[in-house]
Every structure is written in structure tokens, then in C-alpha cells.
Amino acid sequence: MRRWSLARQFFLAQLVFVVVLSASLSVILYLDAARGVNDAAAERMVAVSTSIALEPAVLDAVRGPDPSATLQPYAVEVMDRLGVDFITIMATDRTRFTHRNPDEIGRPYLGSVAEALAGTTHSETYAGTLGPSIRAIVPVVDDAGTVRAMVASGITVDRAAIARNAQLPLVAFIALGALALGALASFLLSRRLRDATLGMGPAELSRTFVFYDSVLHSVREGLLLTDAAGRLVLYNDQAARLLGLDGSQEPVPASDLAVPPSLRDLLASGRRALDEVHLTDTRVLVVNQEPAVPPAPPGRPPQAQGALGTVTTLRDHTEIDALTGQVETMRTLTDALRSQTHEHANRLHTIVSLVELGRGADAVDFATRDLQQSQRLTDEVVAAVDEPFVAALLVGKAAQANERGIELTWEIDPAAQAGSLDLVDLVTIVGNLLDNAFDEASRSGEPHVRLTVRRVDGQAPALEVVVEDNGHGLPDSEKARIFDFGYSTKPPHAAAGGASAGRGIGLALVRQAVRRFAGSIEVTDTDDGGARFTVRLPVATAGTGSRVGA
Incomplete structure (x- = not known):
């Protein structure tokens, strides 16, 4: 049997509460109506008794020889006119002068008289000859203030119940209205709760939270959740490491992240992203982003709903890109070797042809001059550059430039030592700048590229690398964007490689x-x-002199 969802449990609990509340409200309203009817009846009886007690004729009749003969017709007329069940005018010793039932005249009055004898008005519910009744007793006093008689009037409880029961429809309407409104509110709240919890029960919600929290902190990729306002509301340990976050539980606006503007804009925009590459100062991040759209609740058709935010994954490709850079360096050297192999193959064919033609002396002279030219290029590079990695790179780039018809010149300051700089990164910088310069210079009539490496002294000594080309240059609008990942001014297939x-x-x-x-x-x-x-790269080494090559 499927367990009840949290929304259903909430609805039933609310419904029971509303039923109990409506029943309690009905009882309270009924009791209040009954008390109100009884109080109103008692006040009315006090008014009737007081009016009769203040009538001078009543006092005169009481003093006469036969009070009943005068007072009984008067009492009956008042009872009929006012709809009162009984009016009893009695002597101070309780002897009745009047009554609804003439047979009760002369008999003692049943009820409390102590308050009336003391000169005060008193009301009560008492069971007399007509049954339980709501009555009021008032003293009849003379001019001296002496109590000469008492007047009691009342209506039976049954007649008061008729007025009380007349309030029952209103009480029932109020109770049913409260029940209906409470049930409707409970239903709407439970429906909202079902949408929010996707129809899951407490145990399922707890288990889902535990599983999701475990997944969040166990995946090796950076995972972060951004709300519709562009704030990071949840992220795992890997994402905190990649983005430099301190692990605080407070939402972090994407605009406050210490990451490149392109990544900040992506996180704040909420747009979709598929394997986008973003570069930070020290990392290469591959970013995927999808909107977080809540699924349709169980039993309801899918509807178009707005995204609650975005789910973003971050993959650290720093090491992979470092290997890629090394592969690119090896590719550059391979291209250089291929160029040299192609050039030497042509020269070797020339030498073989000269030998076959019987011109051995010319073959030896051609081979000697070729060897001297190749050795001179190598000697110039080695003499100019002390770092073997950079020297090997320049040998390859010189051969590559020669193959593409580009004049490559350089000026390397021997004082410009790499020192503690990472040589792989240094090769990446020089190699990519030369590749870019070759591509730009090749579009000019007489392509020329110049490389200058020197030491800049001062408060902060630096290694300065300058690469110049005679291409078409860069517009000012592109100078700021040229270093963005994926942005290029080259037409497709324009560059070598x-x-x-x-x-x-x-x-x-x-x-x-x-x-x-x-x-x-x-x-x-x-x-x-x-x-x-x-x-300009900060260094801590020094030297003197200068070498020039071409």
C-alpha cells in the first residue's frame, strides 16, 4: 500500500482540526444564543414586574379588603397583552392575589422572595406550578418605602427555548460556512504543498534530501545551483574550490565572484550552456548549465512553468589543457622537422641527380653549402638562446617561417634568463605569439615577424617578450577581446595547422x-x-650583453 503523501496528511489533519473547530464554534454560539435569550427574557420580566409594581392602583388594591377581585382581571389582561405566562401579585407572606390558574390564588408563591422583601429586584430560573420558568420578582412599596406586596412575572423555559431555537439556523449556517471555508483553505494549502513536495511523503522527502546531499558532496565535478535572481544558493566542495568560495551558507551573488566576466555573466544570465570553456587565472573550466524547471506534480498534466534557477556543472580541464599545450609544442616541432625533411629531401634528390650526371664535384659543393647554411641557422639560435626548450622552439619556428615564406628575425638579450619561470609556460607564450604573428603576417605582401626578448630592470625586474608582425593590425574594439577564449579574428582555415x-x-x-x-x-x-x-614576466635573475639573429 502506498504511503500517504505529506500533502494528504496535512490536508486530513487540517480537516480534522477544522471540523473540531467548527463543532466547538457551534456549541459556543448555541450556548451564547441560549444565554442571550435567557438574559433578554429576564430583563423583559424585570421590566414587566417593575411596571406593575409602580402602578398606584396595584398598591391601592393590595390595601383593599379583596385584592384578588381587582388585581386578577388586571393581571390576566396584562398577561394576554404582553404574552407573559404568569403574573403573580402576592402579599409579603407569599399569598397569591393573582395567577394564570385561578385555582392557585390564595396559595403560597413558589420561588425566592428574600431579595424582594429586602427591597431589591431579583431574577431567576425556577420550577413553579407551570414548570421551569424565567421570572423576576419586584417589591411594591408605599411612600414610606415599606414593602407592601410583591410582583412576580415570568415565561416558561419552553417558550424561551422557542426563541433560542430560532437562532439555530444562523448558528448552523455560521458553523457550516466556517467548515466549508476551512476545508477549502486546507485543500488549497495541501494542493500547494503537494506541488512543492512533488507528492512525496515525509520519509521520501527525508530520504531524497539525504541522497541528494550525498550526491552533491561526492561528485568530483563542481556542482552549483543558482536562483532566478542570479545568486549561488547551493554548491559542493569542488565548486567552492574551483570558484574560490569560502563555503558560507549565505547566498552569493554571481556578480561578486572572483572569476572572469564571461563566467559571471553566464551564471547571472541563466541561459543554457553546453561544454563552454572559461579561463580563470589558474584554471581551464568546462561549464554546462541548464535551467532548473520543476516537474509536473503526480496526476497532473505537464504545464509550462518558469525556471526556479539554473544547475551548473564545472569540470576542471587545467591538466588536460596543459597536456594539450605540450602536444601543441610537440606538433610545432614536428611541423618544423617535417618542413626540414621536405627541404632536405629536395636537396638530396638534387645531389643524387648531380652524381648520376657525373658531376660529382658540383654535388659535393652543393652538399657542403647546404650543410653550412643549416648549421649556421642552428648556431645562430643556440648562440642567441641559452634555454634549450626555447632554442628548440625557435629552430622549429625558423624552419616553419622559411617554409611559409615569412622573414623571422629575433633579438635575444643574454641577460633575459628565465630564472624560476616555468619553461613549459614560457614556450606556450612564445610559441602561440609567434603562431599568431605568422598568421597575421602571411596576409601581407612581404611578411615579416620580429621577436625581441630582453630584461627590463627597475624596482620589479621583468623578462619582456615582444612579438611584432607587419600584418593588418587589430582594431581598438578587438584588442580587449582578442584574449577571450573562442574569439578569433582569423577566417576559417586561415591559419596553418x-x-x-x-x-x-x-x-x-x-x-x-x-x-x-x-x-x-x-x-x-x-x-x-x-x-x-x-x-612582461617578473623575474629575479640578471645578466649583460645582447645578441642579434635572423
Whole structure:
């Protein structure tokens, strides 16, 4: 048997409460109506008795020889006219002068008379000759204030009950109205509660919370929930680590996060995102985001509902991108080796052909000059660069530039030592800047790229890397966006490398590497209209001299 949902339990509890409340209200209203009828009847009897007691003729009749002969017709007339069940005028010794039943005249009055004899008015419910009745007794006094007689008037409880029962429809209407309104309110509240709890019971809600909380803190990806106002209301430990959060339970506005503007805008916008890559100062994050739309409650058709917020997952691809950078570096060197292999294959075919033609001396001379040219390029690079990683990169880039018809020159200051800088990141910076410069320069008539590496002394010594090209340059509107991940000014397939062309990745990786070094990067225009990228990386080494190569 399926357990009752929390909404159903709440509705039944509320319904029982409303029924009990309505019943209690009915009893209270009935008792209040009964008390009101009895009080009204008692007040009316006091008024009737007081009016008769103040009548001078009554006092005169009491003093006469036969009071009943005068007072009985008078009492009957008043009883009939006012609808009173009895009016008893009696002597101070309780002897009746009048009564509804003439047979009771002369007999003692049944009821309390002590208050009347003391000169005060008294009302009570008492069972007399006509049954229980609501009555009032008032003294008849002379001019000296002496009690000469007493007047009692009353109506039976049954007649008072008729007036009381006349209030029952109103009491029933109020009780049923309260019951109906309470039941309707309980139903609407339970319906709202069912929508909010998706028809689950307390045990299911508790189990779901435990499971979801366990999942939230056990997944290896960053997981965070953002409300419709763009505030982070829930996130797991991995998300706190990736976004630099302190783990506070208070909602955090997305606009206050210390992350790149693109990621802040994504979290605040609530839009869908599929495998979007965002770069922080030290991490590469792959972000997916979907709106959090509540499912339709059980037993109700699906309806279009607004999103409560968004669910965002963050995957840390920093190590993968580092490996990708290393692979790109190896690809650059491989392309350089391929270029050299292609060039040397052509030269080897020339030498073989010269030998076959019997021109051995020419073959030896050609091979010697080729060897000297290749060795001179290697010697220039090695002489200019002390770091083997950078030297190997420049050898490959020189061969790549030669193959693409680009003139590559460089000026390397021997004092510009890498020091404690990470050489892999340094290769990433130089390699990607040169690749970008090659792509831009290749669009000009006489492509030329220049690399300058020098030490800048001062209060904060820095290694300065400057890459210049004579391409078409960058508009001011694009200089701020050129380092955004995925943004590129290259047309599709414009760059060497095929699949990686135009993706807008290289410069984004350069900026990330520069930030890891706590350095800076700047884009300016050259005198011939090209672009100049200037990178400054803080270092702590020193040296002297300068070497030039081409």
C-alpha cells in the first residue's frame, strides 16, 4: 500500500482540526444564543414586574379588603397583552392575589422572595406550578418605602427555548460556512504543498534530501545551483574550490565572484550552456548549465512553468589543457622537422641527380653549402638562446617561417634568463605569439615577424617578450577581446595547422600563462600598421650583453 503523501496528511489533519473547530464554534454560539435569550427574557420580566409594581392602583388594591377581585382581571389582561405566562401579585407572606390558574390564588408563591422583601429586584430560573420558568420578582412599596406586596412575572423555559431555537439556523449556517471555508483553505494549502513536495511523503522527502546531499558532496565535478535572481544558493566542495568560495551558507551573488566576466555573466544570465570553456587565472573550466524547471506534480498534466534557477556543472580541464599545450609544442616541432625533411629531401634528390650526371664535384659543393647554411641557422639560435626548450622552439619556428615564406628575425638579450619561470609556460607564450604573428603576417605582401626578448630592470625586474608582425593590425574594439577564449579574428582555415585554425585558443592560453606568472600583456600597433604583443614576466635573475639573429 502506498504511503500517504505529506500533502494528504496535512490536508486530513487540517480537516480534522477544522471540523473540531467548527463543532466547538457551534456549541459556543448555541450556548451564547441560549444565554442571550435567557438574559433578554429576564430583563423583559424585570421590566414587566417593575411596571406593575409602580402602578398606584396595584398598591391601592393590595390595601383593599379583596385584592384578588381587582388585581386578577388586571393581571390576566396584562398577561394576554404582553404574552407573559404568569403574573403573580402576592402579599409579603407569599399569598397569591393573582395567577394564570385561578385555582392557585390564595396559595403560597413558589420561588425566592428574600431579595424582594429586602427591597431589591431579583431574577431567576425556577420550577413553579407551570414548570421551569424565567421570572423576576419586584417589591411594591408605599411612600414610606415599606414593602407592601410583591410582583412576580415570568415565561416558561419552553417558550424561551422557542426563541433560542430560532437562532439555530444562523448558528448552523455560521458553523457550516466556517467548515466549508476551512476545508477549502486546507485543500488549497495541501494542493500547494503537494506541488512543492512533488507528492512525496515525509520519509521520501527525508530520504531524497539525504541522497541528494550525498550526491552533491561526492561528485568530483563542481556542482552549483543558482536562483532566478542570479545568486549561488547551493554548491559542493569542488565548486567552492574551483570558484574560490569560502563555503558560507549565505547566498552569493554571481556578480561578486572572483572569476572572469564571461563566467559571471553566464551564471547571472541563466541561459543554457553546453561544454563552454572559461579561463580563470589558474584554471581551464568546462561549464554546462541548464535551467532548473520543476516537474509536473503526480496526476497532473505537464504545464509550462518558469525556471526556479539554473544547475551548473564545472569540470576542471587545467591538466588536460596543459597536456594539450605540450602536444601543441610537440606538433610545432614536428611541423618544423617535417618542413626540414621536405627541404632536405629536395636537396638530396638534387645531389643524387648531380652524381648520376657525373658531376660529382658540383654535388659535393652543393652538399657542403647546404650543410653550412643549416648549421649556421642552428648556431645562430643556440648562440642567441641559452634555454634549450626555447632554442628548440625557435629552430622549429625558423624552419616553419622559411617554409611559409615569412622573414623571422629575433633579438635575444643574454641577460633575459628565465630564472624560476616555468619553461613549459614560457614556450606556450612564445610559441602561440609567434603562431599568431605568422598568421597575421602571411596576409601581407612581404611578411615579416620580429621577436625581441630582453630584461627590463627597475624596482620589479621583468623578462619582456615582444612579438611584432607587419600584418593588418587589430582594431581598438578587438584588442580587449582578442584574449577571450573562442574569439578569433582569423577566417576559417586561415591559419596553418588546419583543425586548430580560427579557434581563438592560443592567445587565451597566453593570457592564462601570463597571469600565472603574475605578469602583464599589452597589444599595440606597430609603425607599419601591424600588431605588437608585449609580455612582461617578473623575474629575479640578471645578466649583460645582447645578441642579434635572423
